[in-house]
Amino acid sequence: MTLYPSVLEMIGNTPMVDISALSPNPSARILMKLEGQNPGGSVKDRVALSLIEDAERSGVLVPGKPDQVLMEPTSGNTGIGLALVCRVRGYTLKAVMPTNVSVERRQLLELWGAEIIESPGTEGSNGAVRMARELAVEHPEWVFLYQYGNPANPRAHYEGTGPEILRDCPDVTHFVAGLGTSGTLLGVGRFLREKLGDKVQICAVEPPAGEMVDGLRNLDDGYIPPIFEDLGGAELLNRKTVVRPRESIEWTRRLTEVGIFAGISTGAALAGAVKCAASLPPGEEASIVVVSADGGWKYLSTGAWTGDLDEVTERAKEIIYF
Ligand SMILES: Cc1ncc(COP(=O)(O)O)c(C=O)c1O
Incomplete structure (x- = not known):
């Protein structure tokens, strides 16, 4: 479709791109879904x-x-x-x-x-x-409306993001996303689990307790979103991977090698996908789908792409960029 009746009709149906060039494991493909392509710039x-x-x-x-x-x-x-x-x-x-x-x-x-x-x-x-x-x-x-407690949040992913992922990658074996409200993981995770059963693993990425990667939260930091409890998040997730702010920035930089300019939580999610690829038994074929929640534009003033890595990591503790 090239003519949209409204900008709101442009929400969803985001592209997925093969970034296996960044995979540490030749048997594991990594595919990234670019949610920064939505009209407001994020998932x-x-x-x-x-x-x-x-x-x-x-x-x-x-x-x-x-x-x-x-x-x-x-x-x-x-x-x-x-x-x-x-x-x-x-x-x-x-x-x-x-x-x-x-x-x-x-x-x-x-x-x-x-x-x-x-x-x-x-x-x-x-x-x-x-x-x-x-x-x-x-x-x-x-x-x-309270996105942390509103089932319409995960439903957006159950009805939209999840079906799009299965359509574009029918052999998905792992789904990796950052955990904020947990809406993405719950909605996509439930949809894929219903369709593929145990053939798919659902993997959450979170920062260590007490550290911050913008947009993400550690569930041990004092607040568990009601949707996570109500929809059985603990049972749905196969694993949680902890990614530190510095690693997130490093992988956000690495993404430019494949032409992707994405936000810092995308670097965290990618770091999780890379760890997942590296941990697979040798020779096991995998298709790892990872969500890029947003583009890099809003984070330019962090200096994340060009600044000294230690300084950028320190600065990110003071200012919430996203
Ligand atoms: C940049 C960014 N990444 C990841 C997430 C996590 O998504 P979810 O809330 O669906 O867990 C958010 C949520 O606010 C976000 O803003």
Whole structure:
């Protein structure tokens, strides 16, 4: 299709590209699904549209009615996706996020007309979640879609991302993605498990407890998303791989060798896929599908591609880029 009736119709159906040149194991293909190709620039466009359409179906939001306000705690990409969909559909978004976010992130939200409510930078994304939950009680008139607890988040991946992966790689043996809200892993993981049973392994990538890779969380860091518990995340995941911030940046750089300019969590997910490829028994054929959550544009000011690796890693502790 070359003519779209609306930008929102361009969400999903993202390309998958063979990046096996980066695989340490000649029997293991690595294929990357480029979610940065969505119109708002990340995998979260799918979730934003799913959350809003679900709320419209249930009557929580009414298209065309004036002065409807949504509020959401977001580590970045969901805010941008929601701001984009809200702008097109005529809603107002209030995004709750920590003070120490990058300039690009703030500007991207503001350009879509979102209002920013600041939470303490020291508390990171958990602080934004806490504050949003309090605000939801104080302002029952605001619509709180809450991606961490809303089944419309994993459903976007169960109905969209998962089927696209199976269509483009029917022999997928491993699915690897970073864990943030866990929506991607739960939705795609469930779909693939239903279709392929134990022939597919579902692998989560998370930073070590207490360390940060933007967009990702360690479940031991104090908050387990309700969707993860409600949808049996612990049983669904075959393994969790811990990837440190420095490795994430290293693999984000390596991706440029195959012409991909992606965000830092993509480097983390790729590091997980590479570890998975390296750990397979010799000669075992595998097709590892890994999700690239977003493109690299929003992270340029980290210096991640050109700066001194130690300095970039240190700086990433202070500022939430995404
Ligand atoms: C850059 C980035 N990568 C990965 C993720 C993780 O995706 P999910 O929330 O589906 O677990 C997010 C989520 O916010 C993200 O923003």
